[in-house]
Amino acid sequence: DVKVTQSSRYLVKRTGEKVFLECVQDMDHENMFWYRQDPGLGLRLIYFSYDVKMKEKGDIPEGYSVSREKKERFSLILESASTNQTSMYLCASGTGGYEKLFFGSGTQLSVL
């Protein structure tokens, strides 16, 4: 079974803190994605990466950055957390582009 693991299930941070969300996949997938899920808004793409050290902006990249130093790991960084970044963050990986994505369990981030 494909495993996509997100380091934290729940995270509470303060406004202005730098936040790291980690995601690791064990299936040697080329493509990795970070989504944000908010009630009534569905899944919105923040950033994605189709290779090591490569990154592409998604639909809502403002306030976020990413890092992909190794193929299996894709990190989402909030440089200075704000309350409007309180959300569920979902990591996904896949091979063959955007097809058949495998999602992690998500990190519920609360910024106070």
Added chain:
Amino acid sequence: GENVEQHPSTLSVQEGDSAVIKCTYSDSASNYFPWYKQELGKRPQLIIDIRSNVGEKKDQRIAVTLNKTAKHFSLHITETQPEDSAVYFCAASSGGNNRLAFGKGNQVVVIP
């Protein structure tokens, strides 16, 4: 970019009845249409997908139909069971830029 809309936002059905969720998309170049199911507190999982060269695809009690002319596709669940209760997300490929555009999700409630 691609815009995907789902209707209705919430659907309640009696156990054993059929459920139909419809999605519309805007980009006529989109060629891949997956459906993801997210049970309460769990990660989204791919349940079925269809490509633009196929009009219908079936997998046991679920089926997806695609109407390219009208730019809409639908998920059909027959003989619904309580475990079908979940949020269902449709998505469409956003042309060649290696990403999916998700709809906002449909809450399906199967009443025993």
